Each structure stands twice: as structure tokens, then as C-alpha cells.
Amino acid sequence: MGTAVAVDGFQLAEQFKRSGKRARRGTFLLVLPLLAFLTVSFILPIASMLNRSVEDGTVSQILPRTAAALRAWNGKGRPPFSAYSALADDLVQAQLQDSIGKVATRMNFERAGMRSLLIKTARVAQTFEPPYAQAFNAVDLQWSDPEVWGTLRHASALHTAGYYAAAVDETRKADGTWIEKPEDEQVYIMLFQRTLWIATVVTLLCFLLGYPLAYYIAHQSERTRNLLLILVLLPFWTSLLVRTTSWIVLLQTNGLVNDGIALIGGEGARLELIHNMTGTLIAMTHVLLPFMILPTYSVMLSVPPQLTRAAVSLGATPWTAFWRVYFPMTLPGAAAGGLLVFILALGYYITPALVGGRTGQMISNMIEFHMKTSLNWGLAAALGGILLGGVVVLYIAYARLIGLNRLRLG
Amino acid sequence: MSEPAKRFDRARIEKGISTGFAVAIFFFLLAPLAVIIPLSFNAEPYFTFTSKMLTLDPDGFSLRWYRDIAENPQWFQAIGNSLLIAISSTFLATVLGTLAAIGLARSNMPFRDFFMAILISPLVVPIVIAAGGMYFFYSSIGLAQTHLGIILAHTTLGVPFVVITMTATLSGFDRNLIKAASSLGADPITAFFRVTLPLVAPGMISGALFAFAASFDEVVTVLFLGGPDQRTIPRQMWSGIREQISPTILAVATLLIVFSSLLLLAVEMLRRWHTPPSASGR
Incomplete structure (x- = not known):
């Protein structure tokens, strides 16, 4: 049993x-x-x-013999003679197959001037005869510079860290070591810093405006609360492009705000409020403010009013009661809103593109530039990889600390 | 002045300050929207109020910018494209998102947090990175410069809204109701359509409206993936703002403000319908 x-x-x-x-x-x-x-x-x-940020097949595909010959070279001193003849053969091929433009553009990302050098040389490569080294130098003396060959050698690897290096303003010397670019060529670190700075300022502004407003709404009667909340949600639901348009209308030199300023301070007092950093900050704060207000407000509603009353009855001043009791209890809501605002602000593109002018551009705008205008896709991917890495880390932090089920839309 | 009177005075001053502050922030939030509407009726091609407008002279106002929209076939094409893309992508996002949310809401979902994070990620991934990736990938499979390509992109961006709204709705859903239905002889499909769906419908519709609004306002993937035949309303506005901002843009903006207000009201009414007034703790 x-x-x-x-x-x-x-x-x-x-x-x-x-x-x-x-x-x-x-x-x-x-x-x-x-x-x-x-x-x-x-x-x-x-x-x-x-994958484009590390992948690098262009040079080794179009100039395969050169790539093989240079791989045998240690990068010190003069390149081997075999590299000259290999490059002569490869350039003739590339010219015939019409692929010279592609590899020349690719090489120009590594070293300025490589594009014209390669195209010029390829045009006459068919007439080259041994000794090849002299034939190359006859076209352009740059070919006698081992650094040019060193650049070619590094670019002929299948994978490269070059785009990431370029994305943090580093460049490679011919011997393969990395150094900082000259200061006047440094762009991207500054852009990353500016992006972080804009996101931080916007988050702070959202907190300074959003926390008091959430507090005000949460302490009204239920009817008023619902009405006021709809007023917060209205801009939230309005098209981003509409809101950006309104800010252009309001802030431009002959806009309403400047008309007001001119009325008080005279025509000379007009300020440049748009198409610069100020415009980006104002418009972004406006767009992201509801993301701060909503979570803060919903946490404030869950705080029982008896707690501050108890604190006051125990002798705390209203300020102490707020600061020591109410504020710590509502901080999680503000933190949730702040982190979300910060994450969203890091990747902002539309607002800075439309109202940022030159000084209000962020890293996303540079990524778009390299994707669609300069066509340096490897660099765009590297810049994007760094940005995405930062966002993903913060997103995981949000999921861990706050919880994705706390994400609410209004 | 006596002590209580002083305290009373101070409370009134504090209340006045906090109300003033709140009014100022509301002004910051709403003034940009409010200013657009009257300016769109400006008879002159200016972005400020003319003296005729300020004195409410009827000559200062006109519908010429609205006539501009009505007479411009480009805007009509854009409205058609926007509706087609938004409706298709909303449908796809709602179906896929609702199914997934039902799965995520079950207690036996493996790796729930991980999958939830993946499904919501389109909301936080910088739009330029998403649009750039789609641009290369969709080009390689022939989806660039097609309506379908943009519909798929917008479905992707709309999914998080449906998933978030639906998981929130389903977290308050009593699974015993389904058990009761099946104990009364309903098969799972019948139970879904007759019990689950009617109860979660308000949440589903709100999620769909969010996804619709997101698609209707999306411009970056259209910039990357769209050709001349895929110009949408935001795409038209984008070039309008970038090139020469004309008052026609203000007329379009006004129409969009009205439209989004209607969407918002619909969502708020659904919320009321869904949560009984007594339990409106949000």
C-alpha cells in the first residue's frame, strides 16, 4: 500500500x-x-x-594583394618592395572595376589627403614599370612617407578599433599607437560632454518645475486634480513638431517674447533665444516636463496626509515636516521621472535639429550627419554604439531600481 | 497683530505663492499651444499679433492659411499617408502587443523581466540609432522607400505603448474569471473573446490610441526610410520648419492640436470607464 x-x-x-x-x-x-x-x-x-563600427572589409577586399604584402611588414622603417608592386597591380584592378572611389573615400577617413592621392595614382598606375617605388614617388612624394603606408597597413585589417578611436577623438600613428587628436580637431568628446550637460540641465529644470507642480496638483480636491492633470497631459499628447513650431514662433528675434522684451527694455534688448543652446534647453524641458510630473504626482497621491500632520503635531515646523517626512517619501517618484527624462534627453534628435542652431546640437545630430551626409557609416555606428551603451546601462538601472511596471503613460 | 492672525496671514501668503508658481508653470506648459491657435487665423503672414488682431478687428483675421492646406495636393497626400501608416501600424502593434502582454501578465512566464525590457526598449533607444539601423537593414531587403517599411518601423515604435498600457490593465485582471468561465464549459478561445477581451478592452483601446498618436507624430524614421511617395504630415511640417516657416504650418499645427485633444479626451474617458470613480487612485 x-x-x-x-x-x-x-x-x-x-x-x-x-x-x-x-x-x-x-x-x-x-x-x-x-x-x-x-x-x-x-x-x-x-x-x-x-557591426559597421568594427567591421572593415573595404581595403582588404579592393586592395587584396597590398593587404597581404603589408601584413608581412612590421610597420617600422620602409615598406617592402613587394608592397609597391602589389599596390600597383591592385590600383590597376580597382581603376578597371571602378572601385577606386570607394577605397579612396574609406582611406580618407583614416588620413586626410589619401583620397586624392589614391585616385591620382590609380589613374596612371597602368603605366608603372619597375622599379615601382620610384614610379610611385614620381606621381607624388607622399608615397615616400612610411606613415602613408602605415595607414594603409592598419586599414587593411578586417576589423578595426579605428572608428571607436575616432569617436573619442583619438588617432593612430603609423606605428599603431593611439594618441589624442590635435586640439582643434577634437569634436566628439566635446559633443558627448555637451549632450550629458544638456540632459543634466534639462533633468534639473524638469525637477525644479515638475516637483512643485505635482505637489500643487496632488493637494487639490479630486475634481480639480483630474482637470489639472488633463492640462498636463494636453502638451504631452500634442505633436512634438507642433510644440517645436510654437517655440520657434514665440522665441524668434521678432517673436512674441522678444516683442515683450523690446517693449520693456527697448529694441536693443532683444535676445537670441532660439537656434542656439537656450532654444534647445527651453524646448526640451517643455517636451519632457510631463514625464517628470506624472510619476512624481502618482507617488505623492500614495503618501498618507496623516504623516506630515503627525510630524507637525510632534513639534516639527511645516518646513521640517516637509523636508524630513514628505520629501523622502516622494523622492522615488521624482527619481523615476528624473531618470526617464535623462534617458530620453540623451538621445534627443528632433528638437535640437530644429531649434538648436549650431551650439545646441547633440550627439544624435552628429550621428545623423555621418549617416546621411558625410556617409562615414563606421564612425556613425561607433558614435551610436557609445550612446546606445550609455542608454542601455541607464535603462537596466531603471528596470532594476524602479521597475518597468512602474512606467505609466498618464 | 495677534499671534494666530499672523500665522493665518503667513498661510495665506504661502498659498498665494504656491498658486502663483503653479499658474506660472501651467503657463509655460500651455502658452505655446494657446498662442498658435489665434496666430493661425492671422490675415498677414506674420507670427505676431497685428494691431488689427489685438483690437479684434475682423479684417485682422482670415482663413487663408487653412485654404492653403485645402488647395495643396501635397498636404492631402500627406494626410492620406499619415492615416494609412498610423492605422496599419496601430493595428499590428495592438494585436502583437496585446498577445505579448497577456503572456507577460501570467505568473508562469519565464524570464519575464528580461522579455519585458526587450519589448519596451524601442521607447528608450535613441531614435536616430533605431532609424539608422532600419535604414540600412530595410534597404538591403527592399523595404526602404515603401509604405510597408514605414509601417513596420512605426509598429516597432508603437509596441511599447501597447505593452505598457496592457500589462498595467492586466495586472488588475482577476484570472479566476477565466477559470470560472472554463468551469462553466467555455473553451479557452471562447473565454478569451467573451470574458477577457471585454474586460481589458478599455486598456487595449488606450494603448492603441497611444500607438496611433506616436505614429501620427513620428518623423525620424520617415526621414530615413521614406521617399517622396511616403511624405506624412510630420514630414511635411519638418521641411516647412526647416526651410521657410510659413503660417500654413500654424494652421496645420492648430488642426493637430484639436486632433490630439480629441485623442486625449478619448483616453481619459476610457480611463473613467475602466476605473470606477471610487477607486480612482491611479
Whole structure:
């Protein structure tokens, strides 16, 4: 009898386990379609773009013999003679296949002037005869500079850290070591710093404006509360482009705000409020403010009013009661809002593009520039990789510290 | 002055200050929207109030910028494109997002936090990175410069809104109701359509409206993926703002403000319908 029960119990447990597994699989199947969709529409595209930041097949594909010859060279002193003849052959091929422009553009990212040097040389490479070294030098004396060959050698590797280095304003010397670019060529570190600075200032402004407003709304009667909340949500729902348009209308030199300033301080008092950093800060704060107000407000509603009353009855001044009791309890809401504002602000593109002028541009605008205008996709991917890395770290922090189920939309 | 009277005075001053501060912030939030509307009726091509407008002279106002929209086939094409793309992507995002949210809301979902983070990530990934990745990838499979490409991109961006709204709705959903339905003989499909769906419908519709609004306002993926045949309303506004900002833009903006106010009211009414007034703790 006893053994039979044990067997039954064992089977039962086994069955439970199996049915539990089946149910789990069923649950996962519900999520699967969306997961598959996002993988194809979103995750793979981003991954393959980021791959461009380290992938570097152009030179080794178009100039394969040169790549092989230079790989045998240690990068010190003069390049081997075999490299000259290999490059002569490769350039003739590249000229015939019309691929010289591609490799020349690619090389120009490594070293300014390489584009014209390669194109000029390829045009006459067919007439080259040994000794090749002299033939090259006859076209342009730059070919006698080992650094030019060193640059070619590094660029012919299949993978490169060069784009990431360029993204943090480093450049490679011919011997392969990294150094900082000359100060007047440093752009990206400054842009990253500016992006961080803008995101920080916008977050602070959102806190300074959003916390008191959330407090005010949370301490009204229920009817007023709901009405005021709709007033907060109205700009939240309004098209971003509409809001940006309004700020241009309001802040431009002949706009309403400046008309007001001129009325008080005379025509000379007009300020430059848009198409610069000020414009970016004002418009971004306006757009992101509801993201701060909503979570702060919902936490404030959950704080029982008895707590501050108790503090006051125990002898605290209203200020102490607020500062020591109410504020610490509502801080999680403000932190949730602040972190979200900061994350969203880091990747801002539209607002700075439209109202940022030159001084209000952020890193996203530079990424777009390299993707669509300069066509330096490797650098765009490297800049994007750094930005995405920062955002992902903060996003994980948000998920861990605050919880994604706390994300609410109004 | 007696002690209580002084305290009373101070409380009144404090209340006045806090109200004043709140009014100022509301002014900051709403004035930009409010200013656009009257200016869109300006008879002159200026972005400030003319003296005729300030004296409410009817000559100062006109509908010429609205006539501009009505007479411009480009705007009509843009409105058509925007509606087509927004409706299609909202439909896809709502179906996929609702299914996934039902899965995420079950207690036996493996790696729930991880999957939730993945499904919401399109909300926080910088838009230029997402749009750039899509641009290269969709070009390689022939989806660039097609409506379908933009619909897929907007579906991706709309999914987080549906997932967030639906998981919030489902967290308050009593699973015992489904058990009760099946104990009364309903198969899972019947139970879903007759019990689950009617109860979560308000949340689903709000999520869909969010996704719709997101698509209707999206410009960056359109800039990357769209060709001349895929110009949407935001795309038209974008070039309007960048090149020569004309008062026609203000007329479009006014129409969009009205439109988004209607969407907001719809969502708020759904919320009321969903949460009984007594439990409106949000």
C-alpha cells in the first residue's frame, strides 16, 4: 500500500511538472510573435548597424594583394618592395572595376589627403614599370612617407578599433599607437560632454518645475486634480513638431517674447533665444516636463496626509515636516521621472535639429550627419554604439531600481 | 497683530505663492499651444499679433492659411499617408502587443523581466540609432522607400505603448474569471473573446490610441526610410520648419492640436470607464 502511494505521488508530481512545462510553453508562445517581430524589425537592424563600427572589409577586399604584402611588414622603417608592386597591380584592378572611389573615400577617413592621392595614382598606375617605388614617388612624394603606408597597413585589417578611436577623438600613428587628436580637431568628446550637460540641465529644470507642480496638483480636491492633470497631459499628447513650431514662433528675434522684451527694455534688448543652446534647453524641458510630473504626482497621491500632520503635531515646523517626512517619501517618484527624462534627453534628435542652431546640437545630430551626409557609416555606428551603451546601462538601472511596471503613460 | 492672525496671514501668503508658481508653470506648459491657435487665423503672414488682431478687428483675421492646406495636393497626400501608416501600424502593434502582454501578465512566464525590457526598449533607444539601423537593414531587403517599411518601423515604435498600457490593465485582471468561465464549459478561445477581451478592452483601446498618436507624430524614421511617395504630415511640417516657416504650418499645427485633444479626451474617458470613480487612485 505504502509503496503504491509513493509511486502515485511520484507520478502525480511528474504530471504536474509536465503540465507546468506545457503551460509555460503556451505562455511563451503568446510573447513569441512580438519577440520575433522586434528581432527582425528592430534588434537585427541595430546589431548589423553597430557591426559597421568594427567591421572593415573595404581595403582588404579592393586592395587584396597590398593587404597581404603589408601584413608581412612590421610597420617600422620602409615598406617592402613587394608592397609597391602589389599596390600597383591592385590600383590597376580597382581603376578597371571602378572601385577606386570607394577605397579612396574609406582611406580618407583614416588620413586626410589619401583620397586624392589614391585616385591620382590609380589613374596612371597602368603605366608603372619597375622599379615601382620610384614610379610611385614620381606621381607624388607622399608615397615616400612610411606613415602613408602605415595607414594603409592598419586599414587593411578586417576589423578595426579605428572608428571607436575616432569617436573619442583619438588617432593612430603609423606605428599603431593611439594618441589624442590635435586640439582643434577634437569634436566628439566635446559633443558627448555637451549632450550629458544638456540632459543634466534639462533633468534639473524638469525637477525644479515638475516637483512643485505635482505637489500643487496632488493637494487639490479630486475634481480639480483630474482637470489639472488633463492640462498636463494636453502638451504631452500634442505633436512634438507642433510644440517645436510654437517655440520657434514665440522665441524668434521678432517673436512674441522678444516683442515683450523690446517693449520693456527697448529694441536693443532683444535676445537670441532660439537656434542656439537656450532654444534647445527651453524646448526640451517643455517636451519632457510631463514625464517628470506624472510619476512624481502618482507617488505623492500614495503618501498618507496623516504623516506630515503627525510630524507637525510632534513639534516639527511645516518646513521640517516637509523636508524630513514628505520629501523622502516622494523622492522615488521624482527619481523615476528624473531618470526617464535623462534617458530620453540623451538621445534627443528632433528638437535640437530644429531649434538648436549650431551650439545646441547633440550627439544624435552628429550621428545623423555621418549617416546621411558625410556617409562615414563606421564612425556613425561607433558614435551610436557609445550612446546606445550609455542608454542601455541607464535603462537596466531603471528596470532594476524602479521597475518597468512602474512606467505609466498618464 | 495677534499671534494666530499672523500665522493665518503667513498661510495665506504661502498659498498665494504656491498658486502663483503653479499658474506660472501651467503657463509655460500651455502658452505655446494657446498662442498658435489665434496666430493661425492671422490675415498677414506674420507670427505676431497685428494691431488689427489685438483690437479684434475682423479684417485682422482670415482663413487663408487653412485654404492653403485645402488647395495643396501635397498636404492631402500627406494626410492620406499619415492615416494609412498610423492605422496599419496601430493595428499590428495592438494585436502583437496585446498577445505579448497577456503572456507577460501570467505568473508562469519565464524570464519575464528580461522579455519585458526587450519589448519596451524601442521607447528608450535613441531614435536616430533605431532609424539608422532600419535604414540600412530595410534597404538591403527592399523595404526602404515603401509604405510597408514605414509601417513596420512605426509598429516597432508603437509596441511599447501597447505593452505598457496592457500589462498595467492586466495586472488588475482577476484570472479566476477565466477559470470560472472554463468551469462553466467555455473553451479557452471562447473565454478569451467573451470574458477577457471585454474586460481589458478599455486598456487595449488606450494603448492603441497611444500607438496611433506616436505614429501620427513620428518623423525620424520617415526621414530615413521614406521617399517622396511616403511624405506624412510630420514630414511635411519638418521641411516647412526647416526651410521657410510659413503660417500654413500654424494652421496645420492648430488642426493637430484639436486632433490630439480629441485623442486625449478619448483616453481619459476610457480611463473613467475602466476605473470606477471610487477607486480612482491611479
